[in-house]
Amino acid sequence: MKLSDEDRKKLDGEEGVAVREAMDYLVKLGEAFEAEEMVDLHSCHVFGDYHTIGDGGLQLYRKYADLGAKVRVRSSVEPISMDLRLWPRLNLPPEYPGKQIQINNALREMDLCLSYSCIYHFTQNVPRFGENLAWIEGNATAWANSVTGARGNRENSITCLLAGIAGRIPMHGLLDPRKRRGQRLVEIEPGLVARLIGPGRSTADLGVLGMTIADLGYDLIPVVEGVPPLLTNEQMKAMFACCGPVLTTALMLLVGISPEAPTVRAAFGGPIPPGTEKQHVSMKDIRAGYEKLTNARKFDVDIVSTGCPFKTIYEIQEAAKLLSGKKIKDGILFFIHTDFTTWHLAEEMGLIESIEKAGAYVTRDLCPFSLPIEDMYGPEKVIATDSFKTVRLLAGKGKPQYCFGTLSDCVNAAVTGTFVSTRWR
Amino acid sequence: MAQKLELHGRIISKGVAEGEALVCRGPLSFMASAIANESGIVRIHGHELEGKCVKDKVVVYDTDQFSTGASLSFYTKCSVYKTGPAALICREMHNIAGGAAIYCEVPAMDAIREGTPCELIKSGDWVKVDAVRGVIEVTRK
Numbered sequence: 082m083k084l085s086d087e088d089r090k091k092l093d094g095e096e097g098v099a100v101r102e103a104m105d106y107l108v109k110l111g112e113a114f115e116a117e118e119m120v121d122l123h124s125c126h127v128f129g130d131y132h133t134i135g136d137g138g139l140q141l142y143r144k145y146a147d148l149g150a151k152v153r154v155r156s157s158v159e160p161i162s163m164d165l166r167l168w169p170r171l172n173l174p175p176e177y178p179g180k181q182i183q184i185n186n187a188l189r190e191m192d193l194c195l196s197y198s199c200i201y202h203f204t205q206n207v208p209r210f211g212e213n214l215a216w217i218e219g220n221a222t223a224w225a226n227s228v229t230g231a232r233g234n235r236e237n238s239i240t241c242l243l244a245g246i247a248g249r250i251p252m253h254g255l256l257d258p259r260k261r262r263g264q265r266l267v268e269i270e271p272g273l274v275a276r277l278i279g280p281g282r283s284t285a286d287l288g289v290l291g292m293t294i295a296d297l298g299y300d301l302i303p304v305v306e307g308v309p310p311l312l313t314n315e316q317m318k319a320m321f322a323c324c325g326p327v328l329t330t331a332l333m334l335l336v337g338i339s340p341e342a343p344t345v346r347a348a349f350g351g352p353i354p355p356g357t358e359k360q361h362v363s364m365k366d367i368r369a370g371y372e373k374l375t376n377a378r379k380f381d382v383d384i385v386s387t388g389c390p391f392k393t394i395y396e397i398q399e400a401a402k403l404l405s406g407k408k409i410k411d412g413i414l415f416f417i418h419t420d421f422t423t424w425h426l427a428e429e430m431g432l433i434e435s436i437e438k439a440g441a442y443v444t445r446d447l448c449p450f451s452l453p454i455e456d457m458y459g460p461e462k463v464i465a466t467d468s469f470k471t472v473r474l475l476a477g478k479g480k481p482q483y484c485f486g487t488l489s490d491c492v493n494a495a496v497t498g499t500f501v502s503t504r505w506r
Numbered sequence: 507m508a509q510k511l512e513l514h515g516r517i518i519s520k521g522v523a524e525g526e527a528l529v530c531r532g533p534l535s536f537m538a539s540a541i542a543n544e545s546g547i548v549r550i551h552g553h554e555l556e557g558k559c560v561k562d563k564v565v566v567y568d569t570d571q572f573s574t575g576a577s578l579s580f581y582t583k584c585s586v587y588k589t590g591p592a593a594l595i596c597r598e599m600h601n602i603a604g605g606a607a608i609y610c611e612v613p614a615m616d617a618i619r620e621g622t623p624c625e626l627i628k629s630g631d632w633v634k635v636d637a638v639r640g641v642i643e644v645t646r647k
Contacts, residue, residue, distance in 0.1 A: 106605075106608065106609055109519075109608045110601065110604070110605050110608055113516075113517070113518040113519065113599075113604055113608060114518075114601060114604065128574070128575050128578055130575075132538060132539075133537060133538055133539075133573065133575035133578065133579060134575065134578035134579070134582065135538060135543050135578065135579060135582030135586065136582055136586045137543075137578060137579075137581040137582030137583070137584070137585045137586045138578035138579075138581065138582060140585065140586075141578065141581060159575075217574040217575065218574075219573075219574070234601060235574050235600075235601075235602065236574060236601065237574050237576075237577035237601050237602045237603075237604075237605040237606060238574050238575050238576075238577040238578040238602075239577045239578060239581065239605055239606060239609050240577070240601065240605050241574075253601065254601065299533070299571065300569055300598065325572065325573060325574070326571070326572060326573075327571070329533070329569055329570065329571055329600060450539075450573070454539075474572060474573065
């Protein structure tokens with residue numbers, strides 16, 4: 082792998098032990114994945130929750146913080162395992178807050194922007210065309226690659242910190258412009274996407290659309306025809322949630338939207354190669370997706386969870402409207418997940434008060450993924466959600482039971498106590 | 507005499523290790539919620555390895571699905587609980603496990619020349635991964 086003089090100085094330890102160790106690792110990674118050269122990094126986004134990174138992650142972060150390491154690029158941090166405001170009311174394991182605060186402190190010392198968010202690409206860490214990213218968050222990386230033409234893999238949680246410390250990353254996978262070509266063609270039934278957009282149901286419907294596209298070839302870059310150009314950020318976010326739990330690559334070439342896919346031909350870098358698989362998505366697939374995502378044996382819900390990926394301010398507005406004048410049934414926990422930046426905006430706009438009046442909580446900083454659901458809830462609990470990502474990403478946790486449906490159906494379940502899907506009537 | 511098989515592939519993480527094979531056909535993840543850090547037991551609901559333990563095994567799978575957080579979960583398994591695998595073999599290594607293996611000095615290989623690893627290696631086989639020479643030696647159970 083080609084290294085610059087600066088890279089060699091870093092490898093020789095001229096910028097300290099942390100940078101030397103980071104470079105040593107990045108060179109090995111680049112050689113393993115056959116990168117031809119090291120390139121400048123423009124942004125990093127790292128894991129933050131104790132549940133995922135564990136004591137090993139905490140020790141690793143502490144080690145680099147103690148070595149005086151600082152990230153030298155624009156940065157952000159994933160949601161954490163506590164809500165800095167609400168945690169005393171959550172049934173968190175006793176060691177969690179203390180461990181989480183130690184992680185936050187280490188990240189703060191390393192100059193990370195403490196966003197605690199998975200939608201940081203709309204706020205503190207906005208990507209631009211051609212930038213090189215080291216991001217651990219799938220939905221955001223898929224957005225960056227597919228909508229803006231920034232370049233990033235679903236990069237691993239060790240690399241993201243070390244690349245941020247070194248300011249460099251091996252040009253492997255999607256960081257290499259030559260490896261950003263389509264590998265399969267997905268044709269969405271004409272008019273289908275327009276029928277998936279509607280108040281109270283876009284998140285669930287478009288989440289299932291993304292999941293369907295991803296399930297058709299989880300490690301191949303799809304060229305997707307049939308997505309209208311002016312979907313909202315929120316609708317796109319729902320579709321890109323498939324990146325991570327299902328799609329192992331982080332680029333969906335949306336014809337007419339992605340900068341690298343003005344046409345199908347451009348997306349494939351020439352004529353469609355012979356043997357390329359052509360796949361179709363119709364309304365039948367969306368319905369089948371809904372059915373697959375519900376595994377509950379009973380429909381009396383205990384928990385309603387929405388906001389994976391996190392809710393934007395406009396989605397919180399939507400939830401507040403749906404909850405307006407309603408009362409959540411006693412004993413049901415209704416969580417709307419977002420980051421604290423958006424939470425404070427929602428508070429200023431009166432949305433927190435309105436949602437809490439209905440008996441729901443808007444959590445900050447944390448998400449279902451960052452919590453030990455298996456210990457907090459147990460397998461007998463039934464969770465209603467409009468997030469396909471919650472169901473597929475948390476599928477291993479304590480075998481919880483899920484009812485998957487639209488946000489409107491989730492709100493009704495919280496009010497009546499019973500989940501009823503109205504989407505396919 | 508036990509049947510032996512020699513395979514060749516791409517080296518992702520250098521080193522030599524051996525152990526009993528634990529094989530699945532599909533993707534896998536080392537994230538804490540998918541494989542418990544404390545025990546190394548797979549807990550993905552409905553996964554073909556559900557209930558099996560990865561500790562000290564040569565784990566053979568397709569590629570990494572689920573979370574990028576798996577790399578730090580992998581590190582926690584290896585450094586804190588000693589529940590990490592002996593070695594990894596994938597059809598196509600994702601950087602999630604590949605990078606973790608490099609950082610944790612767990613030998614790892616992919617792109618096996620002779621075919622798809624999950625078809626060539628069976629659970630219970632004894633597997634020696636020489637990720638210095640790029641050679642895998644499989645001794646049938």
